[in-house]
Amino acid sequence: MSTTNRVYLVTDSDISQRAGHTVPFVVEEACRAGIRWVQLREKTMSTRSFVELGLTFKTITQRYGARLIVNDRIDVALAIDANGVHIGQDDMPYPLVRKLLGPDKLIGLSVNNMIELLASQAYADIDYLGVAAIFATPTxxxxxxxxxxxxxxxxxxxTHLPTFAIGGINATNLQSIGQxxxxGVAVVSAICGHPSPYDAARQLIQLAQSYENIHPGSDNCRL
Structure with a gap:
């Protein structure tokens, strides 16, 4: 996995707007800086608006060769033919998600503790884990x-699976979890809420270089 894949952007329209950005602008700038993972996460948006935003994201991510992952909404992921979905512990059960999406889509699963991690090991074809929350986070x-x-x-x-840490991670504490x-790391505010999403993404990618070859994942990793 390249260092550009070690920083995973999770979008938030409200945080982006408070920083003076549209969320497509944030995605464009982050991808231009080298981000190759983008998760579309919207908790209150209507389905129509969610799909429209997803199609906009897809145009941007395809331009840069980035992966587009949809949070929670399997229907939206199917509608826009996203690269995959990310699900939490309270979302649709993983076996059903895999059945609906098929074997070729990426599926990430959030785990919050060791019990949830051990339960996830019943599923051999999960692609990666999101591990939360590392630090306190308002999101x-x-x-x-x-x-x-x-x-x-x-x-x-x-676990042998690739793992992305999330929750309160930013440029000041990213390296503290490098060992x-x-x-890699997943971030929201550190990019969406930054005055320059491009500069923020570049800095995080550079800091994440220290993660190289520490935990590459399993031999059959598709990331």
Whole structure:
């Protein structure tokens, strides 16, 4: 996995707007900087608007050779032919998601603790794990506890899958989790809320270079 794939942008329209950006602008600038993972996450948008935004994202991500992942909404992912979906513990069960999407789409699963990690090991064809929450974050207020670097390390040691840490990660603390064995980091505010999404993405990619070859994932990894 290249260093450009070690930073994963998760979008947020509200945070982007507060920073003076449209979310397609953020995606364009992040991809231009080298981001190759973009997750479309919208919790309150209508289905029509979600699909329209997804199609806009798809045009941008295809231009840069980036992967487009849809959060939660399998119907939207199918409608826009996204590269895959990311699901949480309270979303549609993984086996059903895989049945609907087929074997060729990427599916990521969030795990928040060791119990959820062990349960996920029943599914051999998950593509990657999102490990949350590492630090406190205003974008996910229902987080019960913070894993921190030690909790993240424990989870990474127990899985062969690629892992993306998420939750309060930014340029000031990204390197503090570099020796946990994590594959990469997923960020929201650190790019969407930055005055320059391009500069923020470039800086994060450079900082993530220290993760190279630490935890490349399984031999049959598709990332």
């Amino acid at each position: 996910k207020l229902d987080t019960v506890s913070e894993l921190g670097a030690l909790g993240l390390r424990d989870i990474c040691l127990k 946990t064995g994590v594959t």
